Amino acid sequence: MELKQNIKIAVDAIVFGYADNKLNVLLIKQKYGVLKNKWALVGGFVKDDETLNDAVNRELHEEAGIKVNYLEQLYTFGDDLDRDPRFRVISVAYFALVNSTKLVLKADTDAEDARWFPLDELPALAFDHQSILQTAQKRLQSKLTYQPVGFDLLPKEFLFSELETLYCTILEKEIDRRNFRKKILSFGIVEETEKFGNKKSGRPAKLFKFNGLKYNKLAQEGFLFDINFA
Amino acid sequence: MELKQNIKIAVDAIVFGYADNKLNVLLIKQKYGVLKNKWALVGGFVKDDETLNDAVNRELHEEAGIKVNYLEQLYTFGDDLDRDPRFRVISVAYFALVNSTKLVLKADTDAEDARWFPLDELPALAFDHQSILQTAQKRLQSKLTYQPVGFDLLPKEFLFSELETLYCTILEKEIDRRNFRKKILSFGIVEETEKFGNKKSGRPAKLFKFNGLKYNKLAQEGFLFDINFA
DNA sequence: TTATTTTTGCGTAAATTATACGCATACGCA
DNA sequence: TGCGTATGCGTATAATTTACGCAAAAATAA
Structure with a gap:
């Protein structure tokens, strides 16, 4: 040729x-x-x-x-x-x-x-x-709305408020803090650690970590991670 | 170089x-x-x-x-x-x-x-x-589950049953006929015509057509076409 | 010390949407 | 006329989303 x-x-x-x-x-x-x-x-x-x-x-x-x-x-x-x-x-x-x-x-x-x-x-x-x-x-x-890629932008251990702010920043909209937490937790792909993160003020918050294995398992089963908020 | x-x-x-x-x-x-x-x-x-x-x-x-x-x-x-x-x-x-x-x-x-x-x-x-x-x-x-591309596989005018069968075929699953119709109609992107399609038996069914303009308008507004069924 | 502010964590009622059906209608055909 | 088949509309129930209330735990200000 x-x-x-x-x-x-x-x-x-x-x-x-x-x-x-x-x-x-x-x-x-x-x-x-x-x-x-x-x-x-x-x-x-x-x-x-x-x-x-x-x-x-x-x-x-x-x-x-x-x-x-x-x-x-x-x-x-x-x-x-x-x-x-x-x-x-x-x-x-x-x-x-x-x-x-x-x-x-x-x-x-x-x-x-x-x-x-x-x-x-x-x-x-x-x-x-x-x-x-x-x-x-x-x-x-x-x-971000159908695959939990947000964790790839955060350190291994993070506060829920950090994850939430990340979503708000990237999606450029307000998300209800309590509903966000409920939804993410319902997937069962983040786990609580024993550690606490430190902020200047407010109630101390636990650090969480992403469970990649659990995510892979769910993804393989065809589970849909619908992370949309009004 | x-x-x-x-x-x-x-x-x-x-x-x-x-x-x-x-x-x-x-x-x-x-x-x-x-x-x-x-x-x-x-x-x-x-x-x-x-x-x-x-x-x-x-x-x-x-x-x-x-x-x-x-x-x-x-x-x-x-x-x-x-x-x-x-x-x-x-x-x-x-x-x-x-x-x-x-x-x-x-x-x-x-x-x-x-x-x-x-x-x-x-x-x-x-x-x-x-x-x-x-x-x-x-x-x-x-x-197919988030963008109405099914219409691009059908003739300009089609029966609802044809659209439904197409979805079942491509997604390889059963979909409730009545819920499917309700959902698609709720988007407002298909219109009824005066014509009827002909089948061998059963009640005669109206031919429908896709309204591309309406779809573009909704898509531009960020409307989500969530075409998922259990 | 006490009040105030801030952030967290849990809970719950109302609104919306999804799911699972029932059933009358309208044809062809025997 | 009765039967089989496909259509079109409706509705009760379940599940999910949305919009909040509120107490707990800490820092900070009075």
């Missing part, structure tokens, strides 16, 4: 983190190339002998030095022929969650700088990364 | 049709190449100057001569380095619905034959197309 295709294939990762009641996204500033001094998503070209999955994890490691908590394919952007001014690039975007934005971001190989940006304080982004980010945010919002 | 990437990018389409209370899939048999005499999904390589979307529509036209009713990106398969024995191929799979499997399938350019296969009578498929098809079937099942 004399197929001569001149399209490059890349992967990009939208990494969400959560800290101080804010949703953050990981961005990097490239040292070289057209992206010099512009903020962009973590990403790069796929090597001939690596899977898409390996490519994303490699870029995450090389450009920011992190391992993510949750990773799934988001969408493949290939309908804009001029996404990249250099040549035709099709990008497979991945959606990732990490449970601490306090983790060390090492700016290694290609990246000059790697930083967390709150979603409401974004700098100008390279290429079509702004639009990819919006797609990712929508995915996070909808995912 | 001295980037030398040797990966080909293809598109594949999983086209679902519905006829005689069965869910069908469109498959083609190639005339030339490694796929000679093997059944496969509609698909092919993306041209340098066409969008992914254009590529799918072109292949659908060239290989089967059809225009689909519903089309959306499904998933990008690129984690198996040996999907294609010839060289590394990453395939962006699309999910499509057509409202009549009676439509003329012209076997044109590359395809020797194009045919509808009931999901329970599939031939051996090329490459990893079997697994792609399974992903598509899951997508169809879940999509």
